[in-house]
Amino acid sequence: MLERQPSLPLSAHSELYELLIPKDNFLRQMKELVDFSFIEEELKEKYCLDNGRNAEPPVRMFKYLLLKQIYDLSDADLVERAKFDLSFKYFLELVPEASVIHSSSLTKFRRLRLVDKDLMGTLVEKTVALALEHEVLASNTLIVDATHTSARFHSKTATEFVQEKSKLLRKTVYQHQESIKERFPSKPTTNSLEEEITYTNALLDVIEQDDYLKKLPAIKEKINVVKEVIDDIHEEANYGGDPDARKGYKAADYSFLGYKTHIAISDERIITAAVVTSGEKSDTKYLKELVESSEKNGMTVKVVLGDTAYSSRSNIQYTKEKDIRLVSKLHPVITNGQRKGTEFEFNKDADMYVCPAGHLATKKSIKKRQDSSRNAQLKYYFDVEKCRACPLREGCYKEGAKTKTYSVAIKSTEHTDQEAFQETDEFKRLAKERYKIEAKNSEIKHRHGYERANSSGLFGMKIQGAATIFVTNMKRIIKLMNEK
Known part of the structure; x- marks a missing residue:
C-alpha cells in the first residue's frame, strides 16, 4: 500500500x-x-x-x-x-x-x-526541462549516434556465465587462502546449468562458513555478483541466455550480441532523446524519432550531425522538409537505400548488407554496366550453406542455387544538393563537433557500466538505459550550472 x-x-x-x-x-x-x-x-x-x-x-x-x-x-x-x-x-x-x-x-x-x-522518455524530458529552466541548454544543434551494449550473458550460455563468475570468485579466494580448495566441492562433469548452479551454491556455502574470508571486501563483492546472477536466472527462468538480444555488427569482423541505444545530444552534451532497441537495428531509421522527441522535450533543432549511417534518402528528404541542415557525409550505398519490397539492411560499421535472418554478407564486388548511361551495381555475396538451412529461405533462396547475392545500384549523382553542401566550409566546421557524442558514449559505458546489460531482456535494458541517461544528464547539468 x-x-x-x-x-x-x-x-x-x-x-x-x-x-x-x-x-x-x-x-x-x-x-x-x-x-x-x-x-x-x-x-x-x-x-x-x-x-x-x-x-x-x-x-x-x-x-x-x-x-x-x-x-x-x-x-x-x-x-x-x-x-x-x-x-x-x-x-x-x-x-x-x-x-x-x-x-x-x-x-x-x-x-x-x-x-x-516509458521511464526513458519521462526522465529525459525532465532533465531537458531542467536544463532549459536553468539556461544551460540553448543550442539548436543535435548530434546523433548509436552505442551498443552487450547482453548480460553475451555470446555465452547461462551455464558459461555462471562458470565465469564462479571462476573469478575462486581466483579471488585463492589469493587470500589457497588451501581452501581442498574443502571445495567437485566440479560438475556435465554442462548442465542445474548442476553448475548446485556446485556454485555449494562453493558459496564453503566460503561463507569462513568468517575471515566472507568479510573481505574483494571476496564479498564477488559473492554478491555470483548470487545476483543466480537469482536473475531463477527469476527469469531463462536458461538459454537473453531472449531479446540480437547480433549486431561494429565492423565486418566484429559482431556483438545485445542492444543498441540510439542517442541525440545537444551541443552542450545534454542527452535530449534516446531509443533502446535490439542490436541488429539500423541506425539510419531512428533519426526522425530522435529529432521529434528532442523537439517534444523543448529543444529547437536547426542542425543535425551524424555519421554516414544517417545519410539515407529518407533522412535527407525529412530534414529538408523541416528546414534542418543534415551534416552527414553521403555513403554510396546508404544514400541509395534498399530495394523496395526487401528486408535486407545495410550495416554501416561492417560495410556489408545483412539478410532478414541476420546473416552478414561475406564479400562484395562492383558490377559495371556495358551501357555507360546505367548506374553500376554493388553485389553482395552470402554464405550459401547458411541459406540452405535458413528458416526464412522460402522466397529468398532458390533451392539448388550455388550462390546467393543481393545487388544495389550506386547512384552517386542523385543527391547533388547534399554533395555540394558537404564540400562547404560550414559542413566541415560543423562535422568537427561530432566527437562530442563519441565522448558521451564512452562516458556512459566506462563510468556507468553501460558496456554490458545488468539484466536480461529489452525491458531490463530500457530501465538500465533510463537510469544511466538520467544520471549522466544530471552530472552535466550540475557541471554547467557550477561553471556559470
Missing part, C-alpha cells in the same frame, strides 16, 4: 548531514536540484492506496536505482553501502540511524512497478 501522506523522518542525528556532506557533493546537489515527486505520480497506479502493508516510497526506490547506476554496484553491494554511507542516506531521505531495504526489494521494484512505463 502506498501512503497518502508519508511522514517526515525526525532524528536528533540529522545535523550530521550538514556537518559531513559538503555542499558540492553530487548527490546533495542532485537532491536539492530535482523534485522527484513526479516518480510517485508516474507509478501511483502500480500501488494500492487503501489495502495492505505500507510500501517503501516509490521515489526512494527509484533513487536506489540511480545510486546503482552512478556507482555501478550490484543490488547487494548497493544496499550494504547504503547502511553506512551518509551521502547515500541523505539522498534517500533517510535519517542516519534508519534501516535500509533488502536487495530483493529493488529487484521486485524493477520487475513489478516499472512495467509498461
Whole structure:
C-alpha cells in the first residue's frame, strides 16, 4: 500500500548531514536540484492506496536505482553501502540511524512497478526541462549516434556465465587462502546449468562458513555478483541466455550480441532523446524519432550531425522538409537505400548488407554496366550453406542455387544538393563537433557500466538505459550550472 501522506523522518542525528556532506557533493546537489515527486505520480497506479502493508516510497526506490547506476554496484553491494554511507542516506531521505531495504526489494521494484512505463522518455524530458529552466541548454544543434551494449550473458550460455563468475570468485579466494580448495566441492562433469548452479551454491556455502574470508571486501563483492546472477536466472527462468538480444555488427569482423541505444545530444552534451532497441537495428531509421522527441522535450533543432549511417534518402528528404541542415557525409550505398519490397539492411560499421535472418554478407564486388548511361551495381555475396538451412529461405533462396547475392545500384549523382553542401566550409566546421557524442558514449559505458546489460531482456535494458541517461544528464547539468 502506498501512503497518502508519508511522514517526515525526525532524528536528533540529522545535523550530521550538514556537518559531513559538503555542499558540492553530487548527490546533495542532485537532491536539492530535482523534485522527484513526479516518480510517485508516474507509478501511483502500480500501488494500492487503501489495502495492505505500507510500501517503501516509490521515489526512494527509484533513487536506489540511480545510486546503482552512478556507482555501478550490484543490488547487494548497493544496499550494504547504503547502511553506512551518509551521502547515500541523505539522498534517500533517510535519517542516519534508519534501516535500509533488502536487495530483493529493488529487484521486485524493477520487475513489478516499472512495467509498461516509458521511464526513458519521462526522465529525459525532465532533465531537458531542467536544463532549459536553468539556461544551460540553448543550442539548436543535435548530434546523433548509436552505442551498443552487450547482453548480460553475451555470446555465452547461462551455464558459461555462471562458470565465469564462479571462476573469478575462486581466483579471488585463492589469493587470500589457497588451501581452501581442498574443502571445495567437485566440479560438475556435465554442462548442465542445474548442476553448475548446485556446485556454485555449494562453493558459496564453503566460503561463507569462513568468517575471515566472507568479510573481505574483494571476496564479498564477488559473492554478491555470483548470487545476483543466480537469482536473475531463477527469476527469469531463462536458461538459454537473453531472449531479446540480437547480433549486431561494429565492423565486418566484429559482431556483438545485445542492444543498441540510439542517442541525440545537444551541443552542450545534454542527452535530449534516446531509443533502446535490439542490436541488429539500423541506425539510419531512428533519426526522425530522435529529432521529434528532442523537439517534444523543448529543444529547437536547426542542425543535425551524424555519421554516414544517417545519410539515407529518407533522412535527407525529412530534414529538408523541416528546414534542418543534415551534416552527414553521403555513403554510396546508404544514400541509395534498399530495394523496395526487401528486408535486407545495410550495416554501416561492417560495410556489408545483412539478410532478414541476420546473416552478414561475406564479400562484395562492383558490377559495371556495358551501357555507360546505367548506374553500376554493388553485389553482395552470402554464405550459401547458411541459406540452405535458413528458416526464412522460402522466397529468398532458390533451392539448388550455388550462390546467393543481393545487388544495389550506386547512384552517386542523385543527391547533388547534399554533395555540394558537404564540400562547404560550414559542413566541415560543423562535422568537427561530432566527437562530442563519441565522448558521451564512452562516458556512459566506462563510468556507468553501460558496456554490458545488468539484466536480461529489452525491458531490463530500457530501465538500465533510463537510469544511466538520467544520471549522466544530471552530472552535466550540475557541471554547467557550477561553471556559470
